[in-house]
Amino acid sequence: MDNLLLMLAPLFSSKLLLVLFFGTLFGLILGVLPGLGPTTGGALILPFTMTLDPLSAIVLLTSIYCAGTYGGAITAVLINTPGTPAAAATCLDGYPLAQKGEAGRALGMATVSSTVGGIFSVVILVFFAPILAQLAYEFGQPEYFALAIFGLTMLASIGEGSPIKNLIAGAFGILISTVGKDFMTSIDRFTFGINELTEGIGFIPVVVGLFAMSEMLTQSTLINQVFNRIALKAIKLPSKDDYKKTWKTILRSSGIGSFIGVLPAEGGTVASLIGYSEAKRFSKNPEEFGKGSIEGIAGAEAANNAATGGAMVPTLALGIPGSATTAVILTGLIIHGVRPGPDLFREQPDFLYGIFGAMLIANILFFIFGFFGAKIFARITLVPNKILWPMIFAVSVCGTYSLNQSIIDVWIMLFFGVLGFFMRRYGFSVVPVIIGLILGELVEGTLRQSLVIFDGNWLMFFTRPIALTFFILSLIALAFPLIRSRKFRKK
Amino acid sequence: MKNVQKSKRANKSLPFFFKDEFKVSFVIIFVSVVLLITTFTFDIVPPILNRGIQPATFPKALLILIIAMTLIVYYLATKNPWKIEKKLPRSFFLTVFSFVLFVIVSKTLDFFLAISALSIFVAYYWGEKRLFYLLLVGIIFPIIVFVFFETILGLRFPPGIITNIYYS
Numbered sequence: 001m002d003n004l005l006l007m008l009a010p011l012f013s014s015k016l017l018l019v020l021f022f023g024t025l026f027g028l029i030l031g032v033l034p035g036l037g038p039t040t041g042g043a044l045i046l047p048f049t050m051t052l053d054p055l056s057a058i059v060l061l062t063s064i065y066c067a068g069t070y071g072g073a074i075t076a077v078l079i080n081t082p083g084t085p086a087a088a089a090t091c092l093d094g095y096p097l098a099q100k101g102e103a104g105r106a107l108g109m110a111t112v113s114s115t116v117g118g119i120f121s122v123v124i125l126v127f128f129a130p131i132l133a134q135l136a137y138e139f140g141q142p143e144y145f146a147l148a149i150f151g152l153t154m155l156a157s158i159g160e161g162s163p164i165k166n167l168i169a170g171a172f173g174i175l176i177s178t179v180g181k182d183f184m185t186s187i188d189r190f191t192f193g194i195n196e197l198t199e200g201i202g203f204i205p206v207v208v209g210l211f212a213m214s215e216m217l218t219q220s221t222l223i224n225q226v227f228n229r230i231a232l233k234a235i236k237l238p239s240k241d242d243y244k245k246t247w248k249t250i251l252r253s254s255g256i257g258s259f260i261g262v263l264p265a266e267g268g269t270v271a272s273l274i275g276y277s278e279a280k281r282f283s284k285n286p287e288e289f290g291k292g293s294i295e296g297i298a299g300a301e302a303a304n305n306a307a308t309g310g311a312m313v314p315t316l317a318l319g320i321p322g323s324a325t326t327a328v329i330l331t332g333l334i335i336h337g338v339r340p341g342p343d344l345f346r347e348q349p350d351f352l353y354g355i356f357g358a359m360l361i362a363n364i365l366f367f368i369f370g371f372f373g374a375k376i377f378a379r380i381t382l383v384p385n386k387i388l389w390p391m392i393f394a395v396s397v398c399g400t401y402s403l404n405q406s407i408i409d410v411w412i413m414l415f416f417g418v419l420g421f422f423m424r425r426y427g428f429s430v431v432p433v434i435i436g437l438i439l440g441e442l443v444e445g446t447l448r449q450s451l452v453i454f455d456g457n458w459l460m461f462f463t464r465p466i467a468l469t470f471f472i473l474s475l476i477a478l479a480f481p482l483i484r485s486r487k488f489r490k491k
Numbered sequence: 492m493k494n495v496q497k498s499k500r501a502n503k504s505l506p507f508f509f510k511d512e513f514k515v516s517f518v519i520i521f522v523s524v525v526l527l528i529t530t531f532t533f534d535i536v537p538p539i540l541n542r543g544i545q546p547a548t549f550p551k552a553l554l555i556l557i558i559a560m561t562l563i564v565y566y567l568a569t570k571n572p573w574k575i576e577k578k579l580p581r582s583f584f585l586t587v588f589s590f591v592l593f594v595i596v597s598k599t600l601d602f603f604l605a606i607s608a609l610s611i612f613v614a615y616y617w618g619e620k621r622l623f624y625l626l627l628v629g630i631i632f633p634i635i636v637f638v639f640f641e642t643i644l645g646l647r648f649p650p651g652i653i654t655n656i657y658y659s
Contacts (some may be wrong), residue, residue, distance in 0.1 A: 172557065175550060190529065220582045223617045393609060394632055
């Protein structure tokens, strides 16, 4: 009961309501604009959050996360381009349905299923995050090391693209975290005599570079691309018949999305693809998929929004990000001096339940904004890239500079922009780099501290049951793509 | 489907050192080897102060792992070649050039001027020829961002021709 009251606290704070309002609005705009999205938007807004108190800052980031994930559906339905990667599966049926003159019906279903999926995942978050945090009390350094390794191997197994390329990208992310003074011995590593590098490479320059600047370079290759926009007359709530057809799909996809979200991987993108394929598998009319199936939209959208709450579970309970956007939220927490993990649940329940409540409200708010404002948000896609991206560049540069007031950070951002472009061009996902960078210190720190505990004996890791379980799970995660590709080849 | 087969065939006919899979693997391995050599220059901690492993050990292990995995990627690519990517358009190189221009101008002249120059340059070469919009992205918007960061976040931008006039 107390926790429920704590969850409702944001409703009674005019400041938090205002933050939620703007966060949801901003998130929707980011989601609608192809190439941007909650991860890039969150990274761009991080420096601004320094002017807010910790709760308001994280509420702002989480509302951007929830609304941005939904916003991608508007672009997916109307211009056949996912506003966010998580909305890629929505294009498959959303756009064909819009071409049939039913854009309002497609967006109505996307809005309802996203809201249900989002609310479902917040319920999962409220119940499971404290349980996971309780379990984490049993964790020592070796267990955290094994957990971080498991998180990285999961990227290989269920992340997008080639598993080995994902692992290389993850290892590269960890390598970036080793730049600067070694945190245990203060010895310089990879600083090349540059003073600014002794503090290490910051998270913001890397994330803004890999997401925003590399996307700017990608857009530079697409300047002659013409989008076929479908006009939206009005958004329609699903009919009784549509509800009858889709309620099972929405619930199933909400469950799938929440589960995928909890696993440390690419969250919404993978969730929506699995949600979509499962919707097709269970459908009575699988032949309609790809031609404007309402179940296809429901399956993809419920899953990607359900992944938002799911991804927050390991982020808050263990400090292990469940997706790229939660990696940004995790950075926000750290910048504001909040250390996620079991102690957070014991010491600051008002803070945590405030976040849960804010996520719940954000899901309701984007339903209202989406339902009444989709037509306006659809117009945002009319802003030409030749105007939009130079503006994003200005914000990216000033935002990156603002954190440490260092021009080197801006150059690092540009370097990672070019690097990110080529990584994506040759099939290396940039998300594992971010997760690797976030987990790097944890991986190295816990490994070294464990070796101190074990007196240098590596084999002692396998005498700890929880650590051993994570190692076995890591091996399964690594073997899974091989088994999957063999099965696929046999078929 | 036909296009994919065509591009795969085209890829097979190229000498191995022209193929993307070779170039990418070579760059990764080359950079990793250079960094691996660098790790041997890291200071060594005396045993009494050393906790667990030497500071160079962890990056060394990571780099060896990256090299090994890249070799696997290359081996797999010899069996199943990557599809040939389209040639990059001129606009891409101009955008990268604008990044270089930004670095030079921000270092030598002025931070604000660098943002302004890049914005106008990119907008123009991406196809925006209308003067009002060029002024909007190149001058009006950067001023708004500049003032916003300066007043709300209390940010002090690095000195330069225009910034000095603003601060004085």
